[in-house]
Amino acid sequence: MVFSNSISNLFGKSPIRPLQEHMSLAVNCASLLEPFFEAVVATDWTTASDIFDQIVVGENQADDLKKQFRLNMPNSLFMPVSRSDLLGILAQQDNIANTAKDVCGIVLGREMNIPASLQSDFVGYVKSAIETCEKARKAIDELDELLETGFTGQEVKFVKKLIRELDTQEQKVDKKERKLRHRLFKIEEKIPPVHVMFLYNVIDNIGEIADIAERVGNQLELLLAK
Numbered sequence: 113m114v115f116s117n118s119i120s121n122l123f124g125k126s127p128i129r130p131l132q133e134h135m136s137l138a139v140n141c142a143s144l145l146e147p148f149f150e151a152v153v154a155t156d157w158t159t160a161s162d163i164f165d166q167i168v169v170g171e172n173q174a175d176d177l178k179k180q181f182r183l184n185m186p187n188s189l190f191m192p193v194s195r196s197d198l199l200g201i202l203a204q205q206d207n208i209a210n211t212a213k214d215v216c217g218i219v220l221g222r223e224m225n226i227p228a229s230l231q232s233d234f235v236g237y238v239k240s241a242i243e244t245c246e247k248a249r250k251a252i253d254e255l256d257e258l259l260e261t262g263f264t265g266q267e268v269k270f271v272k273k274l275i276r277e278l279d280t281q282e283q284k285v286d287k288k289e290r291k292l293r294h295r296l297f298k299i300e301e302k303i304p305p306v307h308v309m310f311l312y313n314v315i316d317n318i319g320e321i322a323d324i325a326e327r328v329g330n331q332l333e334l335l336l337a338k
Contacts, residue, residue, distance in 0.1 A: 127185050127198055128256045130177060131205075135252045135328075137174040138208040141167050142245040142321055148216050149238050153231045157223055164216045171209040178206050193259070197335055201252070204328045208245060208321055215317045224310060227303065230295055237288045237315070241322040244285055247278040248325035251332050258335075268336055278329040285322040289315060 144167050151159040181202055185195060218224070226234050251274040254267065261267040292315055300308045 126256075126259065127181065128259060130181050131198060131202060132252055132255065134174055134177045134181065134202060135205045135249050137170055137177065138205045139245045139249045141170040141174070141209040141212040143242050144170070145212055145215065145238050145318070145321075146235070146242055148219075149226070149235055152219055152224070153226055153235065155225065157220070160216075160220055164213075164220050167209075167213050167216055171213045174206060174209045178202060193335060197331070201328060201331050204324055204331060205252075207324045208328075211317055211321050211324065215314055215321075218310060218317075219314060222310060224307065224314070226311075227296075227299060229299060230292065233288070233292050233295060237285070237292050238318060240281070240285045240288050241318050241325075244278065244281045244322040244325045247274065247281050248328045250274055251278060251329050255332070263336060263338075271332065271336065275329045275333050278326060282322050282326040285319060289319045 144163050148160055148163040148167070151157070151163060182199065185198070251271060254271045254274065257267050258271060293312065296308070296311060296315070303311075
């Protein structure tokens with residue numbers, strides 16, 4: 113993907129579109145966690161490596177767009193949204209892509225095996241975290257509509273509903289994380305300690321992806337309150 117350095121090409125009438133494009137890139141990185149971990153469960157390291165490469169490409173594209181966004185966004189905007197608010201959302205979105213890449217890098221680098229008794233719950237946990245990111249993307253996709261309506265009316269109610277759904281989904285991820293950690297605790301004495309440590313780390317980071325997605329929604333909610 114090629115991004116123009118032109119301010120007019122990047123922003124057009126507002127910086128909302130590139131922000132939404134950045135979110136799409138970030139969430140696409142997260143969505144690749146599902147096939148990645150399916151390959152890990154199957155111990156198909158060639159496929160896992162190929163998917164990791166796709167995540168790296170997506171994360172690099174997100175970084176490129178992030179840099180252009182920061183460099184080209186005017187210091188003052190003729191919009192009901194501040195520059196700092198948009199940069200805050202951008203930073204959280206960027207963390208989704210970064211964390212997805214980091215998680216896969218750890219697993220691939222160590223060729224980590226997921227214990228058979230955890231595999232079903234683990235893949236379900238990953239899918240749930242991805243769904244949280246997708247819900248955050250849906251909320252961000254409504255930013256342009258919010259601007260058109262002046263952050264008033266039915267559109268605000270609709271976005272608030274999306275944010276509530278996002279919060280609910282993140283809570284589901286928390287429950288799955290607690291269940292998975294407990295199940296790992298029950299069998300950890302049968303696994304090499306270093307491997308156990310890294311498994312907990314991977315579980316934590318997948319949960320962090322869902323937490324970051326929720327923070328994107330929280331920052332959008334703050335915009336609605338201003």
